[in-house]
Amino acid sequence: MPYHSTWEYLTIKKAALVSCVSEQRFKRWIDKGLIPVITKEEDTFVRSRDLVQHLIQYNIPIPDGLLQGNAKKILFIFLQRIMPEGFSAEIIQVLYKLRSKTSFILDFIEEDSCTSLKIMTFNPDIIFLLFGQCNECLTKSSIKATLMKDVPVYSFHGDRNIDFTTFISNCVQRQI
Structure with a gap:
């Protein structure tokens, strides 16, 4: 099921309201090209997406x-900067397959001094710690x-004898 919001299109006023910012600030985001708009x-x-x-x-x-x-917010935290070869393509394939089964929003971050802030503001439903030691x-x-x-x-380490596709799919399926 693809991601659909309860509000597919928002007026500038409504978008500013749900974002908890002033209409002026929201218009500045638009003027800076940070958020695309549709004019009809x-x-x-x-x-909304x-x-x-x-x-x-x-x-x-x-x-x-x-x-x-029922949209799930999934946060992937990379515990090391360099990922194994082909890993990016594999994770994209896994998530593409999962899209047909559930609705979710993703974010990917590298562990650093702002990790706690990101966890707090994104407020994920599921977290994956990938490669390396916490x-x-x-x-x-x-x-x-x-x-x-x-x-x-969930933690995933590259040295495990487990298929990443199966690992992610099973973890997300448990949370649906």
Whole structure:
């Protein structure tokens, strides 16, 4: 099921309201080219999925009204900078296959000093820790404390004898 918001197109006023910013600030985002708009006759609209992508990119919490009722927010945290060859293509294929079964929004980050802030603002339903060892700040208990809720956290290490496609699919299917 592809991602669809409860509001597919938003007026500038409505988009600013659900983003919790002033209409002036929202118009500045548009003027800077940060959010694409659609103009029909004399009205200007923002697609909700473009707004969601903007909010994710700038670490702004996504209002529940922009998400489909069962949409999952999945956060991938890369614990090392260099990924194994072919990994990017494999993860894209896995996520493409999952799109037909569930609706989700994704973000990918590299672990750094802002990881806790990103976890807090994205407020994921599922977290994947990929490749490498977690530092003390990024444990399941610290993530739970950051979010003030229990979120499934899965770790994947390249040295396992497990297919990544199966691993991700099984983890996401458990949460649907």
